[in-house]
Amino acid sequence: MDEFIYVVAATFSVLSILWYIKYSLGKRTPPLPPGPRGIPILGYLPFIGRSNNLFPKLTELGHKFGPIFKLNLGRKLCVVINSPSLAKEIVRTKDAVFSNRDASVANLAASYNASDVVFSETNSRWATMRKVFVREMMSTASLEASNELRANVVGKAVDYVRAHSGKPVKIGELTFRTELDVIMNMLWGGTIEGVKGEIIAAEFFSVVSKIIDLLGKLNVSDFFPVLARFDFQGVKREMEGYVKCVDRIFDDVIAQHEKKLSCGEIIKKQGKKDFLQILLELQNNQDCGHISISHTQIKAIMMDIVAGGTDTSAITVEWAMAELMLNLTVMSKAQKELSDVVGWGEDGRRIPHPEIEISRSSC
Known part of the structure:
Protein backbone atom coordinates (compact mmCIF):
# COMPACT_ATOMS: atom_id res chain seq x y z
CA MET A 1 0.00 0.00 0.00
CA ASP A 2 2.81 2.38 0.88
CA GLU A 3 4.54 1.59 -2.41
CA PHE A 4 1.36 2.43 -4.34
CA ILE A 5 1.13 5.79 -2.58
CA TYR A 6 4.76 6.53 -3.45
CA VAL A 7 4.14 5.66 -7.11
CA VAL A 8 1.07 7.90 -7.29
CA ALA A 9 2.93 10.76 -5.60
CA ALA A 10 5.91 10.40 -7.91
CA THR A 11 3.65 10.28 -10.99
CA PHE A 12 1.76 13.37 -9.86
CA SER A 13 5.04 15.21 -9.23
CA VAL A 14 6.38 14.34 -12.68
CA LEU A 15 3.15 15.41 -14.38
CA SER A 16 3.15 18.66 -12.41
CA ILE A 17 6.70 19.41 -13.48
CA LEU A 18 5.89 18.67 -17.14
CA TRP A 19 2.79 20.89 -16.97
CA TYR A 20 4.86 23.71 -15.46
CA ILE A 21 7.52 23.38 -18.15
CA LYS A 22 4.94 23.38 -20.93
CA TYR A 23 2.74 26.22 -19.80
CA SER A 24 5.08 28.36 -17.70
CA LEU A 25 8.46 28.00 -19.37
CA GLY A 26 7.11 27.35 -22.87
CA LYS A 27 4.88 29.81 -24.68
CA ARG A 28 4.13 32.54 -22.21
CA THR A 29 0.78 34.29 -22.33
CA PRO A 30 1.30 37.96 -23.23
CA PRO A 31 0.64 40.26 -20.27
CA LEU A 32 -2.90 41.60 -20.22
CA PRO A 33 -3.83 45.17 -19.26
CA PRO A 34 -5.37 45.79 -15.84
CA GLY A 35 -9.07 45.50 -15.28
CA PRO A 36 -11.81 44.81 -12.75
CA ARG A 37 -12.14 41.40 -11.18
CA GLY A 38 -15.23 39.40 -11.88
CA ILE A 39 -16.59 36.14 -10.60
CA PRO A 40 -16.05 32.63 -11.98
CA ILE A 41 -17.91 31.78 -15.21
CA LEU A 42 -19.87 35.07 -15.34
CA GLY A 43 -16.88 37.40 -15.19
CA TYR A 44 -17.87 41.06 -14.85
CA LEU A 45 -21.34 40.59 -16.36
CA PRO A 46 -23.27 40.90 -13.05
CA PHE A 47 -21.73 44.32 -12.41
CA ILE A 48 -22.46 46.14 -15.68
CA GLY A 49 -26.12 46.79 -14.82
CA ARG A 50 -29.31 46.04 -16.69
CA SER A 51 -29.12 48.92 -19.16
CA ASN A 52 -27.95 48.31 -22.74
CA ASN A 53 -25.95 51.55 -22.52
CA LEU A 54 -22.43 50.56 -21.44
CA PHE A 55 -20.83 53.98 -21.99
CA PRO A 56 -21.25 55.27 -18.40
CA LYS A 57 -19.84 52.05 -16.91
CA LEU A 58 -16.93 51.92 -19.37
CA THR A 59 -16.17 55.59 -18.69
CA GLU A 60 -16.13 54.89 -14.95
CA LEU A 61 -13.77 51.94 -15.41
CA GLY A 62 -11.56 54.01 -17.72
CA HIS A 63 -11.06 56.64 -15.02
CA LYS A 64 -10.00 53.87 -12.64
CA PHE A 65 -7.83 51.62 -14.83
CA GLY A 66 -6.52 54.00 -17.48
CA PRO A 67 -6.66 54.25 -21.28
CA ILE A 68 -6.65 50.48 -21.83
CA PHE A 69 -8.18 47.79 -19.64
CA LYS A 70 -9.53 44.25 -19.90
CA LEU A 71 -13.03 43.11 -19.15
CA ASN A 72 -14.15 39.49 -18.83
CA LEU A 73 -17.76 39.17 -19.96
CA GLY A 74 -18.77 35.55 -19.59
CA ARG A 75 -16.40 33.52 -21.78
CA LYS A 76 -15.37 36.60 -23.76
CA LEU A 77 -12.20 38.51 -22.98
CA CYS A 78 -12.69 42.14 -24.05
CA VAL A 79 -10.07 44.88 -24.21
CA VAL A 80 -11.44 48.42 -24.00
CA ILE A 81 -9.56 51.33 -25.60
CA ASN A 82 -10.44 54.89 -24.59
CA SER A 83 -7.40 56.76 -25.87
CA PRO A 84 -7.20 58.44 -29.32
CA SER A 85 -3.54 57.45 -29.74
CA LEU A 86 -4.22 53.81 -28.92
CA ALA A 87 -7.28 53.79 -31.19
CA LYS A 88 -5.11 55.10 -34.03
CA GLU A 89 -2.54 52.39 -33.32
CA ILE A 90 -5.19 49.68 -33.61
CA VAL A 91 -7.31 50.86 -36.55
CA ARG A 92 -4.49 52.32 -38.66
CA THR A 93 -0.98 51.18 -37.70
CA LYS A 94 -1.92 47.61 -36.72
CA ASP A 95 -5.10 47.33 -38.76
CA ALA A 96 -4.04 44.05 -40.40
CA VAL A 97 -3.75 42.41 -36.96
CA PHE A 98 -7.11 43.63 -35.69
CA SER A 99 -9.08 43.55 -38.96
CA ASN A 100 -10.98 40.30 -38.31
CA ARG A 101 -14.07 40.78 -36.18
CA ASP A 102 -15.77 38.52 -33.68
CA ALA A 103 -19.31 38.74 -35.01
CA SER A 104 -22.24 38.47 -32.63
CA VAL A 105 -25.23 36.22 -33.28
CA ALA A 106 -27.27 39.22 -34.46
CA ASN A 107 -24.47 40.45 -36.73
CA LEU A 108 -24.10 37.07 -38.39
CA ALA A 109 -27.83 36.93 -39.12
CA ALA A 110 -27.90 40.52 -40.43
CA SER A 111 -24.81 40.05 -42.64
CA TYR A 112 -26.12 36.88 -44.31
CA ASN A 113 -23.65 34.75 -42.35
CA ALA A 114 -20.68 37.09 -42.83
CA SER A 115 -21.14 37.47 -46.59
CA ASP A 116 -20.45 41.20 -46.40
CA VAL A 117 -17.39 43.45 -46.20
CA VAL A 118 -17.54 44.10 -42.45
CA PHE A 119 -17.57 40.57 -41.05
CA SER A 120 -16.09 38.40 -43.81
CA GLU A 121 -12.55 37.06 -43.49
CA THR A 122 -9.81 39.39 -44.70
CA ASN A 123 -8.90 37.43 -47.81
CA ASN A 327 -22.25 74.57 -23.34
CA LEU A 328 -24.15 77.78 -24.07
CA THR A 329 -21.01 79.66 -25.15
CA VAL A 330 -20.23 77.18 -27.92
CA MET A 331 -23.94 77.07 -28.81
CA SER A 332 -23.97 80.84 -29.32
CA LYS A 333 -20.92 80.64 -31.60
CA ALA A 334 -22.57 77.91 -33.68
CA GLN A 335 -25.79 79.92 -33.98
CA LYS A 336 -23.87 83.02 -35.06
CA GLU A 337 -21.93 81.07 -37.68
CA LEU A 338 -25.14 79.61 -39.11
CA SER A 339 -26.70 83.06 -39.22
CA ASP A 340 -23.66 84.62 -40.91
CA VAL A 341 -23.04 81.87 -43.46
CA VAL A 342 -26.55 80.64 -44.26
CA GLY A 343 -28.79 83.57 -43.36
CA TRP A 344 -32.60 83.72 -43.35
CA GLY A 345 -35.02 85.76 -45.41
CA GLU A 346 -38.06 87.71 -44.23
CA ASP A 347 -40.29 84.78 -45.17
CA GLY A 348 -38.29 82.51 -42.86
CA ARG A 349 -36.62 80.57 -45.66
CA ARG A 350 -32.94 80.11 -46.34
CA ILE A 351 -31.16 82.71 -48.49
CA PRO A 352 -28.98 81.30 -51.30
CA HIS A 353 -25.33 81.96 -50.54
CA PRO A 354 -22.33 81.36 -52.85
CA GLU A 355 -20.49 79.50 -50.09
CA ILE A 356 -23.39 77.34 -48.97
CA GLU A 357 -22.84 74.64 -51.63
CA ILE A 358 -19.29 74.20 -50.35
CA SER A 359 -20.53 73.91 -46.79
CA ARG A 360 -23.25 71.45 -47.71
CA SER A 361 -20.84 69.19 -49.55
CA SER A 362 -19.48 68.07 -46.18
CA CYS A 363 -22.90 67.46 -44.58
Whole structure:
Protein backbone atom coordinates (compact mmCIF):
# COMPACT_ATOMS: atom_id res chain seq x y z
CA MET A 1 0.00 0.00 0.00
CA ASP A 2 2.81 2.38 0.88
CA GLU A 3 4.54 1.59 -2.41
CA PHE A 4 1.36 2.43 -4.34
CA ILE A 5 1.13 5.79 -2.58
CA TYR A 6 4.76 6.53 -3.45
CA VAL A 7 4.14 5.66 -7.11
CA VAL A 8 1.07 7.90 -7.29
CA ALA A 9 2.93 10.76 -5.60
CA ALA A 10 5.91 10.40 -7.91
CA THR A 11 3.65 10.28 -10.99
CA PHE A 12 1.76 13.37 -9.86
CA SER A 13 5.04 15.21 -9.23
CA VAL A 14 6.38 14.34 -12.68
CA LEU A 15 3.15 15.41 -14.38
CA SER A 16 3.15 18.66 -12.41
CA ILE A 17 6.70 19.41 -13.48
CA LEU A 18 5.89 18.67 -17.14
CA TRP A 19 2.79 20.89 -16.97
CA TYR A 20 4.86 23.71 -15.46
CA ILE A 21 7.52 23.38 -18.15
CA LYS A 22 4.94 23.38 -20.93
CA TYR A 23 2.74 26.22 -19.80
CA SER A 24 5.08 28.36 -17.70
CA LEU A 25 8.46 28.00 -19.37
CA GLY A 26 7.11 27.35 -22.87
CA LYS A 27 4.88 29.81 -24.68
CA ARG A 28 4.13 32.54 -22.21
CA THR A 29 0.78 34.29 -22.33
CA PRO A 30 1.30 37.96 -23.23
CA PRO A 31 0.64 40.26 -20.27
CA LEU A 32 -2.90 41.60 -20.22
CA PRO A 33 -3.83 45.17 -19.26
CA PRO A 34 -5.37 45.79 -15.84
CA GLY A 35 -9.07 45.50 -15.28
CA PRO A 36 -11.81 44.81 -12.75
CA ARG A 37 -12.14 41.40 -11.18
CA GLY A 38 -15.23 39.40 -11.88
CA ILE A 39 -16.59 36.14 -10.60
CA PRO A 40 -16.05 32.63 -11.98
CA ILE A 41 -17.91 31.78 -15.21
CA LEU A 42 -19.87 35.07 -15.34
CA GLY A 43 -16.88 37.40 -15.19
CA TYR A 44 -17.87 41.06 -14.85
CA LEU A 45 -21.34 40.59 -16.36
CA PRO A 46 -23.27 40.90 -13.05
CA PHE A 47 -21.73 44.32 -12.41
CA ILE A 48 -22.46 46.14 -15.68
CA GLY A 49 -26.12 46.79 -14.82
CA ARG A 50 -29.31 46.04 -16.69
CA SER A 51 -29.12 48.92 -19.16
CA ASN A 52 -27.95 48.31 -22.74
CA ASN A 53 -25.95 51.55 -22.52
CA LEU A 54 -22.43 50.56 -21.44
CA PHE A 55 -20.83 53.98 -21.99
CA PRO A 56 -21.25 55.27 -18.40
CA LYS A 57 -19.84 52.05 -16.91
CA LEU A 58 -16.93 51.92 -19.37
CA THR A 59 -16.17 55.59 -18.69
CA GLU A 60 -16.13 54.89 -14.95
CA LEU A 61 -13.77 51.94 -15.41
CA GLY A 62 -11.56 54.01 -17.72
CA HIS A 63 -11.06 56.64 -15.02
CA LYS A 64 -10.00 53.87 -12.64
CA PHE A 65 -7.83 51.62 -14.83
CA GLY A 66 -6.52 54.00 -17.48
CA PRO A 67 -6.66 54.25 -21.28
CA ILE A 68 -6.65 50.48 -21.83
CA PHE A 69 -8.18 47.79 -19.64
CA LYS A 70 -9.53 44.25 -19.90
CA LEU A 71 -13.03 43.11 -19.15
CA ASN A 72 -14.15 39.49 -18.83
CA LEU A 73 -17.76 39.17 -19.96
CA GLY A 74 -18.77 35.55 -19.59
CA ARG A 75 -16.40 33.52 -21.78
CA LYS A 76 -15.37 36.60 -23.76
CA LEU A 77 -12.20 38.51 -22.98
CA CYS A 78 -12.69 42.14 -24.05
CA VAL A 79 -10.07 44.88 -24.21
CA VAL A 80 -11.44 48.42 -24.00
CA ILE A 81 -9.56 51.33 -25.60
CA ASN A 82 -10.44 54.89 -24.59
CA SER A 83 -7.40 56.76 -25.87
CA PRO A 84 -7.20 58.44 -29.32
CA SER A 85 -3.54 57.45 -29.74
CA LEU A 86 -4.22 53.81 -28.92
CA ALA A 87 -7.28 53.79 -31.19
CA LYS A 88 -5.11 55.10 -34.03
CA GLU A 89 -2.54 52.39 -33.32
CA ILE A 90 -5.19 49.68 -33.61
CA VAL A 91 -7.31 50.86 -36.55
CA ARG A 92 -4.49 52.32 -38.66
CA THR A 93 -0.98 51.18 -37.70
CA LYS A 94 -1.92 47.61 -36.72
CA ASP A 95 -5.10 47.33 -38.76
CA ALA A 96 -4.04 44.05 -40.40
CA VAL A 97 -3.75 42.41 -36.96
CA PHE A 98 -7.11 43.63 -35.69
CA SER A 99 -9.08 43.55 -38.96
CA ASN A 100 -10.98 40.30 -38.31
CA ARG A 101 -14.07 40.78 -36.18
CA ASP A 102 -15.77 38.52 -33.68
CA ALA A 103 -19.31 38.74 -35.01
CA SER A 104 -22.24 38.47 -32.63
CA VAL A 105 -25.23 36.22 -33.28
CA ALA A 106 -27.27 39.22 -34.46
CA ASN A 107 -24.47 40.45 -36.73
CA LEU A 108 -24.10 37.07 -38.39
CA ALA A 109 -27.83 36.93 -39.12
CA ALA A 110 -27.90 40.52 -40.43
CA SER A 111 -24.81 40.05 -42.64
CA TYR A 112 -26.12 36.88 -44.31
CA ASN A 113 -23.65 34.75 -42.35
CA ALA A 114 -20.68 37.09 -42.83
CA SER A 115 -21.14 37.47 -46.59
CA ASP A 116 -20.45 41.20 -46.40
CA VAL A 117 -17.39 43.45 -46.20
CA VAL A 118 -17.54 44.10 -42.45
CA PHE A 119 -17.57 40.57 -41.05
CA SER A 120 -16.09 38.40 -43.81
CA GLU A 121 -12.55 37.06 -43.49
CA THR A 122 -9.81 39.39 -44.70
CA ASN A 123 -8.90 37.43 -47.81
CA SER A 124 -8.29 38.53 -51.40
CA ARG A 125 -12.02 38.68 -52.18
CA TRP A 126 -12.58 40.94 -49.18
CA ALA A 127 -9.73 43.22 -50.27
CA THR A 128 -11.16 43.49 -53.79
CA MET A 129 -14.67 44.24 -52.58
CA ARG A 130 -13.32 46.86 -50.21
CA LYS A 131 -11.48 48.56 -53.07
CA VAL A 132 -14.62 48.58 -55.21
CA PHE A 133 -16.62 49.98 -52.31
CA VAL A 134 -14.12 52.77 -51.59
CA ARG A 135 -13.46 53.63 -55.24
CA GLU A 136 -17.06 53.63 -56.44
CA MET A 137 -19.11 54.62 -53.42
CA MET A 138 -16.83 56.85 -51.37
CA SER A 139 -14.73 58.48 -54.09
CA THR A 140 -14.62 62.25 -54.45
CA ALA A 141 -16.32 62.05 -57.86
CA SER A 142 -19.18 59.95 -56.46
CA LEU A 143 -19.73 62.28 -53.52
CA GLU A 144 -19.60 65.36 -55.74
CA ALA A 145 -22.14 63.79 -58.10
CA SER A 146 -24.57 63.36 -55.19
CA ASN A 147 -23.93 66.83 -53.74
CA GLU A 148 -27.23 68.28 -54.96
CA LEU A 149 -29.14 65.30 -53.67
CA ARG A 150 -27.54 65.51 -50.23
CA ALA A 151 -28.04 69.26 -50.07
CA ASN A 152 -31.77 68.92 -50.85
CA VAL A 153 -32.30 66.17 -48.27
CA VAL A 154 -30.41 68.11 -45.57
CA GLY A 155 -32.34 71.25 -46.55
CA LYS A 156 -35.62 69.42 -45.93
CA ALA A 157 -34.38 68.37 -42.49
CA VAL A 158 -33.46 71.98 -41.67
CA ASP A 159 -36.87 73.19 -42.83
CA TYR A 160 -38.52 70.55 -40.62
CA VAL A 161 -36.62 71.82 -37.57
CA ARG A 162 -37.52 75.42 -38.40
CA ALA A 163 -41.19 74.50 -38.76
CA HIS A 164 -41.11 72.91 -35.30
CA SER A 165 -39.35 75.81 -33.63
CA GLY A 166 -40.20 75.89 -29.93
CA LYS A 167 -41.28 72.24 -29.94
CA PRO A 168 -39.30 69.12 -29.00
CA VAL A 169 -37.48 67.52 -31.94
CA LYS A 170 -36.09 63.98 -31.86
CA ILE A 171 -32.79 64.90 -33.43
CA GLY A 172 -31.49 61.31 -33.51
CA GLU A 173 -34.56 60.04 -35.36
CA LEU A 174 -34.49 63.02 -37.73
CA THR A 175 -30.82 62.46 -38.56
CA PHE A 176 -31.39 58.74 -39.05
CA ARG A 177 -34.23 59.37 -41.51
CA THR A 178 -32.21 62.02 -43.35
CA GLU A 179 -29.19 59.73 -43.74
CA LEU A 180 -31.40 56.85 -44.85
CA ASP A 181 -33.00 59.01 -47.55
CA VAL A 182 -29.56 59.94 -48.87
CA ILE A 183 -28.27 56.35 -48.80
CA MET A 184 -31.33 54.89 -50.54
CA ASN A 185 -30.90 57.34 -53.39
CA MET A 186 -27.16 56.66 -53.65
CA LEU A 187 -27.76 52.89 -53.57
CA TRP A 188 -30.37 52.61 -56.28
CA GLY A 189 -30.44 56.12 -57.68
CA GLY A 190 -34.02 56.94 -56.84
CA THR A 191 -35.17 54.78 -59.75
CA ILE A 192 -38.07 53.44 -57.68
CA GLU A 193 -40.29 56.48 -57.89
CA GLY A 194 -43.86 57.50 -57.17
CA VAL A 195 -46.15 55.70 -54.74
CA LYS A 196 -44.12 52.50 -55.08
CA GLY A 197 -40.98 54.32 -54.01
CA GLU A 198 -42.71 55.92 -51.02
CA ILE A 199 -44.02 52.55 -49.84
CA ILE A 200 -40.58 50.95 -50.13
CA ALA A 201 -38.94 53.87 -48.32
CA ALA A 202 -41.45 53.74 -45.42
CA GLU A 203 -41.13 49.97 -45.02
CA PHE A 204 -37.36 50.11 -45.33
CA PHE A 205 -37.07 52.80 -42.66
CA SER A 206 -39.24 50.82 -40.24
CA VAL A 207 -37.30 47.58 -40.64
CA VAL A 208 -33.81 49.12 -40.63
CA SER A 209 -34.45 50.99 -37.38
CA LYS A 210 -35.49 47.71 -35.74
CA ILE A 211 -32.39 45.95 -37.07
CA ILE A 212 -30.12 48.66 -35.67
CA ASP A 213 -31.77 48.43 -32.25
CA LEU A 214 -31.43 44.64 -32.22
CA LEU A 215 -27.73 44.81 -33.17
CA GLY A 216 -27.08 46.75 -29.97
CA LYS A 217 -29.05 44.43 -27.71
CA LEU A 218 -27.12 42.41 -25.12
CA ASN A 219 -27.39 38.72 -25.91
CA VAL A 220 -26.30 36.00 -23.50
CA SER A 221 -25.37 33.77 -26.47
CA ASP A 222 -22.56 36.19 -27.38
CA PHE A 223 -20.94 35.80 -23.96
CA PHE A 224 -21.49 32.04 -23.74
CA PRO A 225 -21.20 30.63 -27.29
CA VAL A 226 -22.14 27.15 -26.10
CA LEU A 227 -25.66 28.48 -25.47
CA ALA A 228 -26.04 30.04 -28.94
CA ARG A 229 -27.88 27.00 -30.32
CA PHE A 230 -30.71 27.51 -27.83
CA ASP A 231 -31.28 31.23 -28.63
CA PHE A 232 -32.82 31.85 -25.19
CA GLN A 233 -33.56 35.53 -25.87
CA GLY A 234 -34.83 34.93 -29.40
CA VAL A 235 -32.37 37.46 -30.87
CA LYS A 236 -31.39 35.26 -33.82
CA ARG A 237 -35.00 34.37 -34.60
CA GLU A 238 -36.10 38.01 -34.42
CA MET A 239 -33.19 39.22 -36.58
CA GLU A 240 -33.86 36.57 -39.22
CA GLY A 241 -37.46 37.81 -39.39
CA TYR A 242 -36.30 41.39 -40.02
CA VAL A 243 -33.75 40.23 -42.59
CA LYS A 244 -36.52 38.43 -44.50
CA CYS A 245 -38.39 41.75 -44.70
CA VAL A 246 -35.27 43.47 -46.03
CA ASP A 247 -34.78 40.56 -48.42
CA ARG A 248 -38.14 41.23 -50.02
CA ILE A 249 -37.29 44.92 -50.44
CA PHE A 250 -33.81 44.22 -51.82
CA ASP A 251 -35.06 41.51 -54.19
CA ASP A 252 -37.77 43.83 -55.50
CA VAL A 253 -35.37 46.70 -56.06
CA ILE A 254 -32.70 44.46 -57.61
CA ALA A 255 -35.24 42.88 -59.97
CA GLN A 256 -36.45 46.27 -61.18
CA HIS A 257 -32.84 47.45 -61.47
CA GLU A 258 -31.84 44.44 -63.55
CA LYS A 259 -34.82 44.99 -65.85
CA LYS A 260 -33.92 48.64 -66.44
CA LEU A 261 -30.21 47.82 -66.66
CA SER A 262 -30.84 45.32 -69.45
CA CYS A 263 -32.46 48.11 -71.47
CA GLY A 264 -29.82 50.71 -70.56
CA GLU A 265 -32.48 52.95 -69.00
CA ILE A 266 -30.63 53.72 -65.73
CA ILE A 267 -27.44 55.11 -67.22
CA LYS A 268 -29.33 56.92 -69.98
CA LYS A 269 -31.68 58.55 -67.50
CA GLN A 270 -29.16 59.60 -64.86
CA GLY A 271 -25.85 59.76 -66.67
CA LYS A 272 -24.12 58.07 -63.71
CA LYS A 273 -24.05 54.58 -62.28
CA ASP A 274 -25.47 54.14 -58.81
CA PHE A 275 -23.85 51.65 -56.47
CA LEU A 276 -26.34 48.85 -57.09
CA GLN A 277 -25.70 49.05 -60.81
CA ILE A 278 -21.95 48.75 -60.16
CA LEU A 279 -22.50 45.66 -58.02
CA LEU A 280 -24.75 44.04 -60.63
CA GLU A 281 -22.16 44.62 -63.34
CA LEU A 282 -19.52 43.20 -61.02
CA GLN A 283 -21.71 40.13 -60.57
CA ASN A 284 -21.84 39.68 -64.34
CA ASN A 285 -18.06 40.17 -64.73
CA GLN A 286 -18.56 43.23 -66.91
CA ASP A 287 -16.33 45.69 -65.08
CA CYS A 288 -13.78 43.81 -62.99
CA GLY A 289 -12.35 40.95 -64.99
CA HIS A 290 -12.76 37.59 -63.32
CA ILE A 291 -14.04 38.95 -60.02
CA SER A 292 -17.67 38.19 -59.34
CA ILE A 293 -20.00 38.24 -56.36
CA SER A 294 -23.20 36.43 -55.58
CA HIS A 295 -26.71 37.75 -55.21
CA THR A 296 -26.47 37.20 -51.45
CA GLN A 297 -23.21 39.16 -51.22
CA ILE A 298 -24.80 42.10 -53.01
CA LYS A 299 -27.58 42.23 -50.41
CA ALA A 300 -25.06 41.83 -47.58
CA ILE A 301 -22.99 44.76 -48.85
CA MET A 302 -26.10 46.90 -49.19
CA MET A 303 -26.94 46.03 -45.59
CA ASP A 304 -23.44 47.18 -44.58
CA ILE A 305 -23.97 50.52 -46.26
CA VAL A 306 -27.36 51.08 -44.66
CA ALA A 307 -26.32 50.04 -41.14
CA GLY A 308 -22.95 51.78 -41.24
CA GLY A 309 -24.19 55.02 -42.78
CA THR A 310 -27.26 55.73 -40.66
CA ASP A 311 -26.94 54.80 -37.00
CA THR A 312 -23.37 56.07 -36.61
CA SER A 313 -24.21 59.51 -38.00
CA ALA A 314 -27.41 59.75 -35.97
CA ILE A 315 -25.58 58.95 -32.72
CA THR A 316 -22.77 61.42 -33.53
CA VAL A 317 -25.16 64.28 -34.25
CA GLU A 318 -27.28 63.46 -31.20
CA TRP A 319 -24.24 63.51 -28.90
CA ALA A 320 -22.96 66.73 -30.51
CA MET A 321 -26.31 68.45 -29.96
CA ALA A 322 -26.39 67.26 -26.34
CA GLU A 323 -22.91 68.73 -25.76
CA LEU A 324 -23.93 72.00 -27.41
CA MET A 325 -26.93 72.34 -25.12
CA LEU A 326 -24.64 71.85 -22.12
CA ASN A 327 -22.25 74.57 -23.34
CA LEU A 328 -24.15 77.78 -24.07
CA THR A 329 -21.01 79.66 -25.15
CA VAL A 330 -20.23 77.18 -27.92
CA MET A 331 -23.94 77.07 -28.81
CA SER A 332 -23.97 80.84 -29.32
CA LYS A 333 -20.92 80.64 -31.60
CA ALA A 334 -22.57 77.91 -33.68
CA GLN A 335 -25.79 79.92 -33.98
CA LYS A 336 -23.87 83.02 -35.06
CA GLU A 337 -21.93 81.07 -37.68
CA LEU A 338 -25.14 79.61 -39.11
CA SER A 339 -26.70 83.06 -39.22
CA ASP A 340 -23.66 84.62 -40.91
CA VAL A 341 -23.04 81.87 -43.46
CA VAL A 342 -26.55 80.64 -44.26
CA GLY A 343 -28.79 83.57 -43.36
CA TRP A 344 -32.60 83.72 -43.35
CA GLY A 345 -35.02 85.76 -45.41
CA GLU A 346 -38.06 87.71 -44.23
CA ASP A 347 -40.29 84.78 -45.17
CA GLY A 348 -38.29 82.51 -42.86
CA ARG A 349 -36.62 80.57 -45.66
CA ARG A 350 -32.94 80.11 -46.34
CA ILE A 351 -31.16 82.71 -48.49
CA PRO A 352 -28.98 81.30 -51.30
CA HIS A 353 -25.33 81.96 -50.54
CA PRO A 354 -22.33 81.36 -52.85
CA GLU A 355 -20.49 79.50 -50.09
CA ILE A 356 -23.39 77.34 -48.97
CA GLU A 357 -22.84 74.64 -51.63
CA ILE A 358 -19.29 74.20 -50.35
CA SER A 359 -20.53 73.91 -46.79
CA ARG A 360 -23.25 71.45 -47.71
CA SER A 361 -20.84 69.19 -49.55
CA SER A 362 -19.48 68.07 -46.18
CA CYS A 363 -22.90 67.46 -44.58
